[in-house]
Amino acid sequence: MLEIKNLKVKLEDEEKQILKGLDLKVEAGKVHAIMGPNGSGKSTLSYVLSGRDGYEVTEGSASLNGEDILELEPEERAAAGMFLAFQYPVEIPGVGNMTFLRTAVNAQRKARGEEELSASDFLKEVRAKAKTLKIDADMLKRPVNVGFSGGEKKRNEILQMAMLEPKLCILDETDSGLDVDAMKLVAEGVNALRDENRGFLVITHYQRLLDHIKPDVVHILAGGRIVKTGGPELALEVENNGYAGILAEVDA
Amino acid sequence: MALAEAKQTATEARLAGMALPDGGCLKAARQAALSRVQTMGLPSRRDEYWKYTRPDTLTAAEPPKAAVFETGESPIFDGFDRLKVVFVDGVFDAEASDDLSLDGISIERIADICEKDIHWAKDLYGVLEARGQTPVQRPLAALNTAFATDGVVIHVTGTPSKPVNLIYRHAKDASDAILHHVVKVDSGASATILENGPAAARFNKCMEIDVADGGALHLVRAQGRDHERRAATHLFARLGTESVFKSFTLTVNGVLTRDEAVIELTGDDAVAHIAGACVGDGDFHHDDTVFVTHDAVNCESRQVFKKVLRNGATGVFQGKILVKEGAQKTDGYQISQSLLLDDDSQFLAKPELEIYADDVACSHGSTSGAIDEEGLFYLRSRGVPKAEAIDLMTLAFLAEAVEEVEDDDVAAAIIDRLEGWLARRH
Numbered sequence: 108m109l110e111i112k113n114l115k116v117k118l119e120d121e122e123k124q125i126l127k128g129l130d131l132k133v134e135a136g137k138v139h140a141i142m143g144p145n146g147s148g149k150s151t152l153s154y155v156l157s158g159r160d161g162y163e164v165t166e167g168s169a170s171l172n173g174e175d176i177l178e179l180e181p182e183e184r185a186a187a188g189m190f191l192a193f194q195y196p197v198e199i200p201g202v203g204n205m206t207f208l209r210t211a212v213n214a215q216r217k218a219r220g221e222e223e224l225s226a227s228d229f230l231k232e233v234r235a236k237a238k239t240l241k242i243d244a245d246m247l248k249r250p251v252n253v254g255f256s257g258g259e260k261k262r263n264e265i266l267q268m269a270m271l272e273p274k275l276c277i278l279d280e281t282d283s284g285l286d287v288d289a290m291k292l293v294a295e296g297v298n299a300l301r302d303e304n305r306g307f308l309v310i311t312h313y314q315r316l317l318d319h320i321k322p323d324v325v326h327i328l329a330g331g332r333i334v335k336t337g338g339p340e341l342a343l344e345v346e347n348n349g350y351a352g353i354l355a356e357v358d359a
Numbered sequence: 360m361a362l363a364e365a366k367q368t369a370t371e372a373r374l375a376g377m378a379l380p381d382g383g384c385l386k387a388a389r390q391a392a393l394s395r396v397q398t399m400g401l402p403s404r405r406d407e408y409w410k411y412t413r414p415d416t417l418t419a420a421e422p423p424k425a426a427v428f429e430t431g432e433s434p435i436f437d438g439f440d441r442l443k444v445v446f447v448d449g450v451f452d453a454e455a456s457d458d459l460s461l462d463g464i465s466i467e468r469i470a471d472i473c474e475k476d477i478h479w480a481k482d483l484y485g486v487l488e489a490r491g492q493t494p495v496q497r498p499l500a501a502l503n504t505a506f507a508t509d510g511v512v513i514h515v516t517g518t519p520s521k522p523v524n525l526i527y528r529h530a531k532d533a534s535d536a537i538l539h540h541v542v543k544v545d546s547g548a549s550a551t552i553l554e555n556g557p558a559a560a561r562f563n564k565c566m567e568i569d570v571a572d573g574g575a576l577h578l579v580r581a582q583g584r585d586h587e588r589r590a591a592t593h594l595f596a597r598l599g600t601e602s603v604f605k606s607f608t609l610t611v612n613g614v615l616t617r618d619e620a621v622i623e624l625t626g627d628d629a630v631a632h633i634a635g636a637c638v639g640d641g642d643f644h645h646d647d648t649v650f651v652t653h654d655a656v657n658c659e660s661r662q663v664f665k666k667v668l669r670n671g672a673t674g675v676f677q678g679k680i681l682v683k684e685g686a687q688k689t690d691g692y693q694i695s696q697s698l699l700l701d702d703d704s705q706f707l708a709k710p711e712l713e714i715y716a717d718d719v720a721c722s723h724g725s726t727s728g729a730i731d732e733e734g735l736f737y738l739r740s741r742g743v744p745k746a747e748a749i750d751l752m753t754l755a756f757l758a759e760a761v762e763e764v765e766d767d768d769v770a771a772a773i774i775d776r777l778e779g780w781l782a783r784r785h
Contacts, residue, residue, distance in 0.1 A: 157740050160732070185742035197737035201755025207738070210751060215742035250755075251737075267741060 108306040109133040109156075109275050114167035115331075116148075116155050125151045127331035128167070133275065136303040140317055141310045142342060143328035144350045149310045150194060152328070153279040157191040158184050171275060185211075186218035188274030192264040192281050199251040204263070207251045208233060212270055236269045240296050258289035265296035276300065277308045282316035294319030314346035329354055366400040369418060373401055376420050377506050383473035388485040392504035395489065399498045408495055411675040411707040412617055412646040417499060417591045422535045422561030425587035425614075432779070434526065435581045435772050436553050441524040442466075444511060448529065448559050449536020451509050455526075463517030464550055469510045469539060480512040483541050487567040487595035491621035495650060500593040500619070503565040507539030514543050515550040515576070522551035527558035529585055534559035540566045544574035544602070551766070552576065557583025557613070562590040568604065570596065572626055575603040579769050581776065582610045582618075586642070589615040594633075600626030600655070607764045609773050610637035610645050611780050617646040624651070624658040624686075634663040634763035636773070638780050639672035639704075646675035647695075653686040653719075662693040665760040667753055668704035669784075679711040682719050691721035698756045699729055700749075750781045 109132065116126040125148045133139045143149050155162050156169060158181035169177050176184050199207065213223040224232070237247060240262045252260050261281055268276055278297065282290050297320050301307070309320055317325070317339065325341040326333045329350065334357040335341065345353065362370070374396070382389045402414040416423050444466065445455035451468055459466040472480045485504040491497060513523060525540070536559035544550065548571075558564070570576050582590060590613065596604050610616055622631045637645045651660045666674035676695035697706030708725040730752055738748035757777060764770040 159736055159740075180745065181736060181739035182742050182744045182748075185740055191740055193737070193740075197733045199731075199734045199737065199752065199755065201758040202751055206751075207741075210747070211738075211741035211743055214744060214747065218742065218744075271741065 108135045109169070109171055109308065111169045112167050114155070114169060115165045116151060116162050117165055119161050119163045125331055126155070129328075129332055131326065131333060133306040133308055135274075135306050137323045138301065138307040138309060138320060139324045139326065140322035140342060141308060141326045141328050142312065142345055147328045148331045149328055150279055153191055153277050153310055156277060157181060157189060182214065182218070185271070185273075186215050190268050190271055190273035190276050192261075192268060192276065192278045194280040194283060196252050196260040196264055198253045200253050202251050204249055204251050205233065205247045208267065208270055211267065215271060233270060237266055239299065240266050240269070241292060242266055257284035258286065258292075261285055261289065261293050262296065265293055269296065269300060274304065275306045275308065277310070279310050280312065281309070282311055282313060290316060291319055314342040317342045327353055329357070362400040366403050369403065370396065370400045373418055373420050379505060380508055384481050385469075385473065385484055389505045392485050392488070392501045395492060395501040396498055396505060399492070399496045399501065401498050401502070406496075408648060408677060411677070412615075412644065416589055416615060417561070417563075417617065422533060422589065423587070424532045425529070425560035425585055425589065426532055427529050428557070428585040430584050435555050435776060436524050438772075439522070439524070439553070439768070441522045441553060443524050443526055445526045445528065446509065446536070446538060446558070448531055448534035449509055449538055449562070461519050461521070463515065463519035463548070464523065465514045465516065466523065467512050469507065469512060472512055477512060479514065479543055480541050483543060483567060483569055484539070487569065487597055488565060488593070490597075490623070491593070491595045497593060497619060497621070499563060499591045500565050500595070503537055503539055503563050503593065507537045507565065510539040510541075512541045513552070514545070515548040515574070516545050518549050522553050524553040524555070527554070527556035527562070527583065529557040529559055529583065529588065532560055535561045537563045538565070542566065542568045542576065544568070544570040544576050546571040546599075547573045549575040550577070552578050553769070554578070554580035555583065557585035557588045558590065560588060562588065562592070564590070564592040566594050568594065568596040570598050570602040570604050572599040573601045574599065576605075577765055578604075578606040579764055580608050581773070582608065582613060582616060584612045586612050586614065588613045591617045592619065594620040594622075596620070596622045596631065598622070598624050598626060598629040598631055601628045602626060603630045605632040605763065605765060606634065607760070607773075608635040609776060610635065611776060612639070612643065613645070614642050615644045617648065619648045620650070622649075622651045622660065624653050624655055624660065627656045627658065629655060629658045631659070632661040632663070632763050634661070634760045636665050636757045636760040636777065637674065638667040638777060639669070639674065640784065641670040641672060643668070643672040644675070645673070647678070649678040651680050651691070653680070653682045653689045653691065655686060657688040658686065659690040660692070661763070662695070663760045663763055664695040665757045666697040666706060667700065667757065668697055668706065669700035671703040673704065674706045676706070676708040676710070676725065678709075678723070679713065680721055680723070682714040682716050682721065684715040686716045687718040689716060689719040689721065691719065693723035694759070695725045696756070697727045698753060699727060746785055750778070753781060754778070
């Protein structure tokens with residue numbers, strides 16, 4: 108589904124190489140976790156994949172179901188099935204959450220040549236999905252993320268994911284800023300979306316999120332490269348021994 | 360103090376071609392206004408409140424020509440149940456207007472108030488304008504009082520079933536219209552006035568509004584879409600105890616617009632909201648100059664002005680809250696913001712507070728900025744195309760001003776016009 112080959116990325120404004128030849132393959136139906144120390148390039152990877160400005164790809168490729176995505180605009184990537192759950196969801200004063208959701212859903216449908224959802228179908232769907240994420244009517248009415256707590260923002264990300272039904276979901280440190288209960292709720296939302304046609308890339312510092320969203324594959328990202336790949340047990344190893352041990356082993 | 364020579368010459372040149380209309384019972388008021396103009400002189404670039412807006416085309420003897428613009432869309436309030444009062448190039452058009460009788464409100468032309476002996480109007484004409492000349496001079500308003508050729512006096516005595524819609528049509532490319540309206544809202548009475556249309560090549564309009572205790576007036580205007588039109592408008596409002604005055608102005612296009620609002624809260628617990636949304640592209644200059652005076656206890660005032668500018672358009676905001684001694688428990692709010700869609704546009708703002716009471720809450724803020732890149736990326740990452748995302752954020756930026764419009768249908772009509780403007784830029 109997602110195939111990244113030898114991806115090298117630097118900051119646009121300075122000569123700082125962040126990703127230094129990253130290879131990664133995420134298959135449909137699988138959950139891949141990426142763990143790594145601060146500054147290893149985890150967030151850069153998520154931003155480059157979703158098309159944020161400020162990064163320059165100097166080498167390599169990334170494709171989603173065979174389509175090269177690096178040349179696409181962010182909205183085209185979204186329409187192709189990519190979704191990034193932000194580490195810091197953005198507040199957009201003045202734009203109602205519901206309006207935002209409907210605009211996004213219909214923009215993607217339009218881009219794919221599908222018919223737009225009718226107002227009543229949309230409403231029905233959004234209410235049902237919001238309910239399972241414990242998002243109340245008030246949160247749907249308020250401006251996007253404005254005045255939302257950390258937990259509400261993350262649940263709102265998962266609601267968008269549920270409404271947009273992407274093929275590939277990238278979760279960028281979705282556990283940051285969440286208490287245990289909120290994390291469980293978010294994880295349940297994610298797990299409900301797991302199916303054989305959808306791939307997940309879960310980026311996290313800590314193993315604890317992976318207790319709730321069980322990964323099939325765990326990668327360790329360090330110094331802009333995947334340095335180790337293994338099963339769920341790799342996450343436990345990080346939790347117990349930190350990154351230092353693994354990195355020393357790789358260097359050796 | 361004698362006027363500077365240049366100002367004196369310019370003022371004389373303007374007045375030379377003008378004759379005071381047949382005054383009748385308003386003769387004294389018109390003459391007094393004329394002498395105010397002569398004493399003050401017409402505005403020049405050196406005047407403190409004309410630094411950001413060039414007054415020369417507004418004061419010149421002849422107006423620059425302005426092509427009549429066929430928009431291809433029906434006027435904004437056409438779908439509303441309203442009482443139409445139509446002016447074409449500043450002249451009342453009885454044929455195009457509705458029958459002016461409506462329960463709870465009476466409407467007469469300025470020209471008829473002497474003959475019909477409408478005392479209140481005679482006593483109010485030019486009075487609020489004259490009061491509004493201190494501490495800041497507004498010579499174009501005095502010029503209006505002296506030379507206005509038409510206009511209506513509106514007396515709100517009850518709660519009319521529908522709004523009055525003053526419609527200003529522009530027909531000739533060199534028209535120079537001067538309209539003066541006087542509105543009196545009785546105690547406990549309440550009405551809505553809608554205004555729309557480009558009016559003329561050059562439009563000087565003055566509206567004096569006296570709201571008695573417990574009265575309410577809502578004013579919503581949409582200044583027409585003619586690209587080359589120019590306008591200088593003045594609102595003078597005096598508010599009694601527990602009265603409410605709310606005004607919202609939409610400005611789309613127009614090469615030069617100066618909208619002044621002079622609001623005086625003279626009775627306790629009065630509420631005044633003055634709001635505006637303007638969108639300008641290219642040869643567009645829009646100036647909001649607002650002066651709110653709190654002269655009573657526990658009054659609330661809000662100024663909310665939002666401007667979207669691109670391709671070298673200019674926005675100006677000069678807003679003041681003056682809290683007089685003894686006007687305790689004043690709640691004053693003022694915000695002026697611009698959204699600059701490119702690097703060529705500019706926003707010039709001068710927010711002012713002057714407070715002589717010690718138990719008040721006044722806040723003001725002024726910002727100028729581009730579309731928030733973070734928000735834009737967020738929307739795009741969800742599949743919203745860039746142009747649509749910018750439109751969504753632009754409307755969101757204007758929302759706080761549009762929310763000042765009380766009536767949902769009117770607000771929807773305003774938003775529809777703003778969406779139209781945005782869509783035309785794609």
